Amino acid sequence: MRTIKETGEAALAAKRELARLSAADKNNILLKCAAALRQNADAVIAANTADTENAKAAGIKPSLTDRLRLDVSRINAMAEGLEQVAALPEPTGEIFDMKTLPNGLVVGKKRVPMGVIGIIYEARPNVTSDAFGLCIKAGSAVILRGGKEAINSNKTTISIFREVIKGEGVNPDIVQLIEDTSRESATAMMKMNGYIDVLIPRGGAGLIRSVVQNATVPVIETGVGNCHVFVDKSAKLEDAVNIIVNAKAQRPSVCNAAETLLVHGDIAAEFLPAAAKALREKNVELRCDSEAAAYVGECVPATEEDWATEYLDYILAVKVVGGIDEAIDHIARYSTGHSEAIVSEDYTNCKRFTDEVDSAAVYVNASTRFTDGNEFGFGAEIGISTQKLHARGPMGLRELTTTKYIIYGNGQIRK
């Protein structure tokens, strides 16, 4: 097993070879990896069975074991994911903003690979192939560190990919798995300065917090979404009901699901009974401030903590507000900066909401559930950034690249 330093050195050597590959070479590797994954599905499933049995023996709860489980259909989905990424346009090589300076220097930017990308994740073994595909297509070597629950699945998957890469005459260290799943190896990975150019955590709030607190390499913070829907006085009520039901209940476990409903006081008496009925039909529990409670019948009183909670569950906090100002203030105070929506027919309020709400994605008259790389047309995504550096919102292939300046002269020196 390689040390962290050996892993880093191997990635540095491999990244230069990878950066020189043509788009066709990279796509060929991805397609062959997809084929090899399908051909070796039995081996992956055998490794995964060991993982799920270990998880059961360790008393891990069924919802987690379900995320961990691979079957033929999930392995096919992983292979299809690689094929889809292979089919996307090449993200590097573009040269732009080229201009001639008064001194004759020609200066422009070229889109180039990051170099080495680190991905740290939890029990989902499909992240292994998804992250591999996106990083390789973006021209960067990738160092993966998945959770201990999926270690056998991950080792088998990565060894299949590395065999393919070697068979194509390319350095297999363009992808490496950190096989030590101790907490120490995770912390060491977060401090691989000089080796890792960007570290992206994919997982729950605890993992993300740990990476933000401990990493000394650049990090892209992803995912935590305390998302809001504000129903304004002028909202079309049927749209508003559909949007909050969709934003909350279509898939409550994901980061772009809504967690708090804010309702203009002037429309609360009309809107809230209808919304409550539709939400309860989807088994959503309502946690209301006293004013909202008056319109929805029996419900749990909301506490200060509810406004700040990402439930990821069939629970919705509900608050009646005096208008757009109070709605924007509430969002400024409690939002995690992921996705927020206004439902309104009022032009000025829609404009103010999009101008003043400081989140990665701000919606007018649509569900927050659309904040997603596939929905936005990127073809694939590595995660959703909730920070403001580099990438904000869904991150596709382009967000996994960087730029460099190239400057052509004919002997210029600085005066």
Added chain:
Amino acid sequence: MRTIKETGEAALAAKRELARLSAADKNNILLKCAAALRQNADAVIAANTADTENAKAAGIKPSLTDRLRLDVSRINAMAEGLEQVAALPEPTGEIFDMKTLPNGLVVGKKRVPMGVIGIIYEARPNVTSDAFGLCIKAGSAVILRGGKEAINSNKTTISIFREVIKGEGVNPDIVQLIEDTSRESATAMMKMNGYIDVLIPRGGAGLIRSVVQNATVPVIETGVGNCHVFVDKSAKLEDAVNIIVNAKAQRPSVCNAAETLLVHGDIAAEFLPAAAKALREKNVELRCDSEAAAYVGECVPATEEDWATEYLDYILAVKVVGGIDEAIDHIARYSTGHSEAIVSEDYTNCKRFTDEVDSAAVYVNASTRFTDGNEFGFGAEIGISTQKLHARGPMGLRELTTTKYIIYGNGQIRK
């Protein structure tokens, strides 16, 4: 004196007010601050005199005291800097990449302020007004923390700016100075998650290392430049001599100055004696590998450490290489990823150098000294990023902004 938390809360309140100001309002504040700085030059100089006297009493070395000193001409330069920034185009508000998705959603990006920018710096009091001007123009509240040597100068400067801002009816907390100059206050600032959106260190390698190691907020790493010039076999020798002399000796104390000269073996006998003569006329000490030493006469033998050193001084490491491959390998191993140049008439080698050298700025036949926001035509710069996230190379106003997605619907929900 405010606590760090109070400073953060004040910035959060002020950033929303600042984000709503028009470009004209922001420019008006900057111009009035410039005028106030000129009018109150005496007060700033008095405060600065206290700083320089404290520095002398503390036995601080003259080169540092020189950086610390303000006189009328330096204060005029600070005021002019604010006026220049006011004259630059507004960096926020642009809406781009707008498209209509198949479901009718209209999705695009809007360029918006970061929110709150933190700047941590050392003894140069002019950074106080430079950073203030750029951050405010970019629409972000700014929290400044300068070195203890300049505390009186900084307090006086910031209090002048805050009076102007208050006089314009704007919340003066759009700029705050952390007056506690203890190490603890610096560390606390580096962990202002939830308040500071990006922290930019401006100073020497020690400060930058400390920020990278300790910060939990997103950081842009700036500045350290172990820059290389490679003189290829086909180089025009006169250009090559001019370029290395300029890159090394025009201003050796800055990050875009060259630190290592790499010379193709086939041209070393002809080029190195001429280069050594010209460099020595500028009092540059040469530290050579044994092959280079044979052509330059008496010199210091280079050690492994020399290849990795950013001298920031009249010292140059010199190495003879077998050709472009060895040059690129050497740069890959020792460079800090700032600026590198090739001097060559060989098309393929020039192309390979720009393709394969992984630095923020890669030059063909020009001095590395051009890596600078003003030289590149940005009008001003906050620093030079040597990391790959968000911004790489000189950072102007645009690099101090972020984007958000805005999405216009008419009732869309996710299927």
